[in-house]
Amino acid sequence: MDHAADAQRTDLMTITRYVLNEQSKHPEARGDLTILLSHIVLGCKFVCSAVNKAGLAKLIGLAGDTNIQGEEQKKLDVLSNDVFINALKSSGRANVLVSEENEEPIFVEASKRGRYCVVFDPLDGSSNIDCGVSIGTIFGIYMLQEGSEGTVADVLKPGKNMVAAGYCMYGSSCTLVLSTGTGANGFTLDPSLGEFILTHPNIKIPKKGKIYSVNEGNAKNWDQPTTSYVEKAKFPIDGSSPKSLRYIGSMVADVHRTLLYGGIFMYPADKKSPNGKLRVLYEVFPMSFLVEQAGGQSFTGQGRALDIVPKNIHERSPIFLGSYDDVEEIKALYSAAEVKKE
């Protein structure tokens, strides 16, 4: 009998146990973050089951409204948004909420208010919802500033101020990747237990990758550094093999692959959208936080993504994130372009 394997098989590290262990290192937080995260996890489990049975439950298709981004809302967008808002409110630990689907911040009523602010994209990858391709939920968590009762100023802060971030991918398996500032860990939902179990401890992104991920359909509008980077990836001049292009069109799925396999994911600025497409608070920041925790880096074309000080809650930014060396390459191309301008 292989006792070690048995011990490992029976000693389940659930996400709750993991967060409780993390939280024990911060007694001042009184378990509040654990309670908040357990409500986010509940929301992910609900959305996972809704996504899995979307076709059966007539949850495919449009809801009939348009969100602040000008996007037609999908039924699952609206359902996921409601689930997370209610779960966060009922946690009693949330104060200011920012959702991709809501034009204004949501201020939790005083009786249920807590010390955390949550920014989230309830269902990312909308263009892939109806065809069953991997989609996900993205979230970032800030603590209220000292003495604040909870205002939008508590979330218009650099991403490096976040205390935790994560995403949950609804794909062939349901995987939640989380960081509370001490590394990034992946948990897979065991449907038979209804529990997220630690399956990817202490994720370390490969220092250099063989994959680049970008919507090449926008290539004609790219700036020079992005064009040069993709050109080099396809036609390397140093005798190395060309990189492979992988693009799912769901940021959660593209970043998840990048975290595990290495490489670079980018949504650059272009002539049509000079600030890129992806939103700083609930897409760029959480993903950049996780990538940095896994040993990679995240760049905007001008600087470190987590140093951005957002001016509004739906602000967009170009993003280049992934393996340390790959992002270094694109940073070098941007600084060379800067030198040329001078």
Ligand SMILES: O=P(O)(O)OC[C@H]1O[C@](O)(COP(=O)(O)O)[C@@H](O)[C@@H]1O
């Ligand atoms: O279709 P495009 O322009 O390549 O954009 C794809 C990107 O847009 C997104 O779908 C934006 O997110 P939403 O679906 O939440 O609006 C990202 O997941 C993805 O990386």
